[in-house]
Amino acid sequence: MTADSTVKLKKENGRKPIGKRKYEDKLFRLQLELVKLQGWIKREKLKIVVVFEGRDAAGKGGVIKRITQFLNPRICRVVALPVPTEREKTQWYFQRYCAHLPAAGEIALFDRSWYNRAGVERVMNFCTNEEYTEFLRSCPEFETMLQRSGITLIKYWFSVSDDEQEKRFRSRLNEPHKRWKLSPMDMESRTRWIEYSKAKDTMFQYTDTPQSPWYVVNADSKRLARLNCIRHFLSLIEYDDITPSPVEFAQRKDSRDYVRPPFSTQTLVPNYYE
Numbered sequence: 001m002t003a004d005s006t007v008k009l010k011k012e013n014g015r016k017p018i019g020k021r022k023y024e025d026k027l028f029r030l031q032l033e034l035v036k037l038q039g040w041i042k043r044e045k046l047k048i049v050v051v052f053e054g055r056d057a058a059g060k061g062g063v064i065k066r067i068t069q070f071l072n073p074r075i076c077r078v079v080a081l082p083v084p085t086e087r088e089k090t091q092w093y094f095q096r097y098c099a100h101l102p103a104a105g106e107i108a109l110f111d112r113s114w115y116n117r118a119g120v121e122r123v124m125n126f127c128t129n130e131e132y133t134e135f136l137r138s139c140p141e142f143e144t145m146l147q148r149s150g151i152t153l154i155k156y157w158f159s160v161s162d163d164e165q166e167k168r169f170r171s172r173l174n175e176p177h178k179r180w181k182l183s184p185m186d187m188e189s190r191t192r193w194i195e196y197s198k199a200k201d202t203m204f205q206y207t208d209t210p211q212s213p214w215y216v217v218n219a220d221s222k223r224l225a226r227l228n229c230i231r232h233f234l235s236l237i238e239y240d241d242i243t244p245s246p247v248e249f250a251q252r253k254d255s256r257d258y259v260r261p262p263f264s265t266q267t268l269v270p271n272y273y274e
Contacts, residue, residue: 023223030230031070038071038107040239045104047151050233051113054158055196056186057168059219063158063226064109067233077102080111093117093135094142101151114139118203120185123195136206143212153212154236156229157200158219162193 018026041048052060068076079100088096094114102108117135121127127135146153160168169190172178189196208214215232219225 018223026227033234035070036241037239038075039242042075042105047102048107049151049153051110051155053115055160056189057165058158058160059222059225060158062222063229064111066226076107078109119199122199123192139207140209155214157214157216159216160219164220
């Protein structure tokens with residue numbers, strides 16, 4: 001982050017609610033910095049992987065949406081994999097994630113990742129004890145390999161309280177446009193809070209390393225979590241502002257010889273709203 005940007009992007013203090021106008025202003029300035037970072041990553045051919053993990057309804061998807069809002073999807077991709085197929089279940093566990101790693105000049109944002117094995121698969125008994133133990137042993141080695149290959153790996157854990165998670169689950173029931181987010185797995189997770197907590201603690205014990213640390217985001221306030229996470233992400237990568245200078249549009253060529261076909265010859269979308 002540039003010195004000027006650091007001055008502008010002062011850290012939010014405390015957890016008191018932040019007003020919508022103030023939040024949107026700070027968010028937009030952070031998003032402008034993300035655009036600058038994108039240009040730098042493309043020019044310098046950096047390879048960035050950001051892993052977003054945490055409890056259901058912790059706000060991972062929300063911060064990912066705000067990060068990608070003004071970025072080029074060809075440079076910044078979101079990786080949100082479905083349940084593995086029968087074929088994928090027979091592969092080396094990390095294999096299907098490797099296919100989505102970034103090439104030079106790209107950012108890959110993992111909305112959940114290989115850490116499924118240490119979380120939902122462990123709690124719901126979707127993997128064997130041997131598979132789980134092997135994951136804890138091999139995951140740090142896998143991440144070391146990624147970093148040695150030139151990938152910058154950043155891991156965020158979104159932490160949300162029991163009461164706040166329950167509040168968000170219930171709000172999804174009352175809002176039809178969010179109800180699709182409530183899967184049977186989400187409902188089951190409500191009854192296994194302690195099991196998930198223990199699984200997370202064990203996961204941190206093995207994978208929160210000096211070379212690849214977990215950065216914990218206090219996510220009880222969605223707005224503050226988004227601002228704090230994005231600002232922290234920007235602080236981890238040194239970049240310069242290489243925003244192109246404004247360009248002058250060339251004058252259009254004379255088009256008097258062109259006759260536009262009448263709308264009556266085309267299949268138009270009806271004007272439902274006028």
